[in-house]
Amino acid sequence: MKLDLILRVATKVLVPFILLFALYVQFHGDYGPGGGFQAGVIAAAMVILYAITYGLEPAKRAVPPVIVETMIPLGVLIYTGVGVVTMLLGDNFLSYNALNRHDHVHAQELGILLVEIGVFVTVAGTMTAVFYVFAGRGR
Amino acid sequence: MVLLTLMAAVTIGVVRQRNLFGVVILSGIYSFLMASVMIVLDAVDVAMTEASVGAGISTVLMLSVLYLTKSRELVPTHTSVFPVLVAMAAAGILLYGTLDLPPFGAADSPAHLHVAPRYIGQSIAETGVPNVVTSVLASYRGFDTLGETAVIFTAGIAVLMLLKGRRKKTKPGKKA
Numbered sequence: 001m002k003l004d005l006i007l008r009v010a011t012k013v014l015v016p017f018i019l020l021f022a023l024y025v026q027f028h029g030d031y032g033p034g035g036g037f038q039a040g041v042i043a044a045a046m047v048i049l050y051a052i053t054y055g056l057e058p059a060k061r062a063v064p065p066v067i068v069e070t071m072i073p074l075g076v077l078i079y080t081g082v083g084v085v086t087m088l089l090g091d092n093f094l095s096y097n098a099l100n101r102h103d104h105v106h107a108q109e110l111g112i113l114l115v116e117i118g119v120f121v122t123v124a125g126t127m128t129a130v131f132y133v134f135a136g137r138g139r
Numbered sequence: 140m141v142l143l144t145l146m147a148a149v150t151i152g153v154v155r156q157r158n159l160f161g162v163v164i165l166s167g168i169y170s171f172l173m174a175s176v177m178i179v180l181d182a183v184d185v186a187m188t189e190a191s192v193g194a195g196i197s198t199v200l201m202l203s204v205l206y207l208t209k210s211r212e213l214v215p216t217h218t219s220v221f222p223v224l225v226a227m228a229a230a231g232i233l234l235y236g237t238l239d240l241p242p243f244g245a246a247d248s249p250a251h252l253h254v255a256p257r258y259i260g261q262s263i264a265e266t267g268v269p270n271v272v273t274s275v276l277a278s279y280r281g282f283d284t285l286g287e288t289a290v291i292f293t294a295g296i297a298v299l300m301l302l303k304g305r306r307k308k309t310k311p312g313k314k315a
Contacts (some may be wrong), residue, residue: 033183105267126295133302134203
């Protein structure tokens with residue numbers, strides 16, 4: 001684990017940019033290709049890259065498994081939560097127009113944003129958690 | 140065409156390869172080629188998903204599975220005549236089914252006449268989102284995407300239950 005100095009430095013340089021790219025894909029999904037699903041996978045790839053070069057334990061310290069495993073149901077909860085909120089506001093399940101009665105374009109954008117965040121949270125959590133269990137079994 | 144030929148070559152490589160490490164790498168290459176095909180077809184969103192999920196995450200997960208198992212495929216003990224026949228029959232039925240499909244890219248095919256014009260024409264006015272893929276995915280077809288998210292949720296929970304549950308039994312003294 002001493003020979004991979006270049007890998008370690010390169011990983012340290014790359015990790016913030018990968019996260020930035022994931023967030024870009026997440027929030028620019030309205031205008032370009034991308035969305036919660038792809039962004040979640042990229043964010044998980046960042047954690048996996050960190051774990052591969054630095055080992056599983058440092059990665060688990062940086063991104064604790066408890067948080068990752070909480071993210072899995074949390075994303076679905078955000079998604080359905082949006083649906084329940086639109087129901088409470090007197091519209092159908094997941095019809096975002098209820099979120100802003102005055103401007104339905106804003107309502108739609110808000111709804112899509114929230115829902116994509118839900119997808120992101122679930123996907124990133126699931127991928128990272130699955131990697132953690134697989135990588136943790138070997139030892 | 141070049142891409143499709145390469146994909147066929149990679150598939151033959153996967154079938155002939157006995158070393159599972161090679162198989163995993165070849166399936167990663169296959170996913171990248173698939174992503175390139177999607178870019179050629181102008182389906183950038185799908186290409187991005189294919190590249191990140193198919194070539195990225197699943198390759199890593201497969202490698203970590205290889206770490207847990209043996210990395211050589213066993214030589215099969217029975218002949219593969221019957222499976223080949225089944226596969227060829229299935230391929231024949233699928234090819235027969237494509238005869239009834241409208242020509243590729245035809246503007247008057249049923250898929251392009253039902254709801255697609257409304258999605259493409261009204262997306263900006265109704266949702267304010269220029270990327271139609273996103274507006275269809277998250278707004279018009281929000282239920283489907285919810286189902287998709289639930290599938291990922293279920294799959295993740297199932298894998299965690301399978302892999303973590305075993306571990307607790309092997310180490311009874313430790314409570315997670």
